[in-house]
Amino acid sequence: MSRWDDAALTAAFAHRLRHQEPLSRHSTFHVGGPADLFLTTHTAAELETAVCLAGAAGIPVRVLGSGANILPADAGVRGLVIRNVSRRFLLEADGNRVTVESGMVLPVLARRTARAGLAGLTWGCGVPGTVGGAVANNAGCYGAAVSDHLLSVRTVNAAGEVREWTADALRFRYRGSPFKGKAGEEPAIKAAILAATFTLQPGDAQTLLAQVARWLEQRAATQPLDHPSAGSFFKNPDGDFAGRLIETAGLKGLTHGEAQVSTKHANFFINQGHASATDLYLLAREVRQAVEQRTGIRLEREVELIGAWDDAEDR
Ligand SMILES: Cc1cc2nc3c(=O)[nH]c(=O)nc-3n(C[C@H](O)[C@H](O)[C@H](O)COP(=O)(O)OP(=O)(O)OC[C@H]3O[C@@H](n4cnc5c(N)ncnc54)[C@H](O)[C@@H]3O)c2cc1C
Structure with missing residues (x-):
């Protein structure tokens, strides 16, 4: 019941x-x-x-x-x-504008737009998330982010109000947006993202697809894709890389239960088999403390704690 x-x-x-x-x-x-x-x-x-x-x-x-x-x-x-998992894809009449339902996954969107000769979202080929998650997180890589080509977002809130937001009206930040609260805070806009529209530039399909292949190869060489993870655990601090700070602190390979700081990429924490969420949380806490002690820099989580984390001291 x-x-x-x-x-x-x-x-x-x-x-x-x-x-x-x-x-x-x-x-x-x-x-x-x-x-x-x-x-x-x-x-x-x-x-x-x-x-x-x-x-x-x-x-x-x-x-x-x-x-x-x-x-x-x-x-x-x-x-x-x-x-x-809503995944409708609509290439609009002007040829440069794409509207997708928010459950469309970025790797598929990256390939479909590349194949259509549209540049701007190919960086998403190796980011295993949906458009909704990417907008909420302002996901990105290789110097690009979702907000760069976003034209508008359609949302619905708990009162049932459907609203169209122009991207200009939304304050995006590095790995953040009004749809995602900072640690322990409510988001500025509490709503579900239904769809997003992007404006892209014409490009050469073969060149874009070749770029996709290069990026995927690079990821496979540098990221522990054979283990469960959530990508980079911490955001990069201004002018530095969280992975570099963690590696320099000698923390690669550190474990807590079956959670481990990847030996391949220090900002990826992996589940070696039967890790609990608490194992991962405690591992991250230890990493954060060690880096702060060594450098004075307090790393900010990119991965979001969700649910009943009542005991966590820094939700
Ligand atoms: C191997 C690997 C590599 C990665 N590489 C990158 C990278 O290069 N760059 C990068 O930025 N990220 C990367 N990530 C992290 C992740 O893929 C992205 O953050 C992605 O955008 C998350 O999307 P998601 O659909 O999984 O979101 P979820 O994890 O499901 O949700 C994340 C947040 O978005 C909210 N949300 C999700 N959908 C909606 C919606 N429709 N409406 C409102 N809120 C919503 C959730 O409530 C939550 O707050 C990587 C992850 C992995 C595992």
Whole structure:
């Protein structure tokens, strides 16, 4: 029996609404306890409906994409977790504008736009997340970020209000946006991202696809892609690299339980098999303390703690 009034969600989604779903199945770290309620939405319309119904019933909602930038608590997440796999792709009539539903994954978007001879999103070829997660996190690499080519974002909030935001009206920062709160804080805009529109530049498809291949090769050579991780755990501090600071502090290979600082890339923390979320959290805390003691620089998490982390001293 759920502690939430999930009658309307059950009526709309029937057997698709799950109870006590382990989030270890939905985080790239393969860790995390149960979500009270869990639903996979396949279209932007379904996502909108789920957010509205949960909002009307007073059920807190957390929307996830690929779970590639989160550390869900071992104690799980209260309320409804939505896994968003809405993936419609629309190349608009002017030929340079692309609108996608927010569950579209960046590697697919990168290839589709490259193949269409459109430059601007190819850097996403090796970033295993959705457009919604990428907008919330202002994901990026190789000097580019999602906000660079973003024209607008469509959202829905718990009151059911659908709104179109121009990118200019949203304050993006390095690995941050109004849709993602800083550690322990609520986001400035509490809403689910339904879709995003990008304006891209004409480019040569063969050149763009060759660039994709080079970037993927480079990632395979420098990142521990054979183990569960969430990419870079900490943000790069101004003028430096978190990985360099961690490596110089001699922390590569450090373990806590089955969580390890990768020996291949010091800012990647990996699950060696049966790590818990707490193992990863404690490993990261130890790394942060060691780097701070050595350099005076306090690393800021890029990976977001979600759910019931009541004991964490720095949510
Ligand atoms: C091997 C590896 C390499 C990586 N490399 C990079 C890299 O080069 N650059 C980089 O920036 N990141 C990188 N990442 C991290 C990750 O892929 C990105 O941050 C990605 O954008 C996360 O997207 P997601 O869909 O998985 O988001 P999730 O982890 O599911 O969610 C992240 C945040 O976004 C919110 N969110 C997700 N979808 C929505 C939505 N529709 N509406 C509102 N909020 C939403 C969530 O609530 C949460 O707050 C890497 C990760 C891995 C595992």
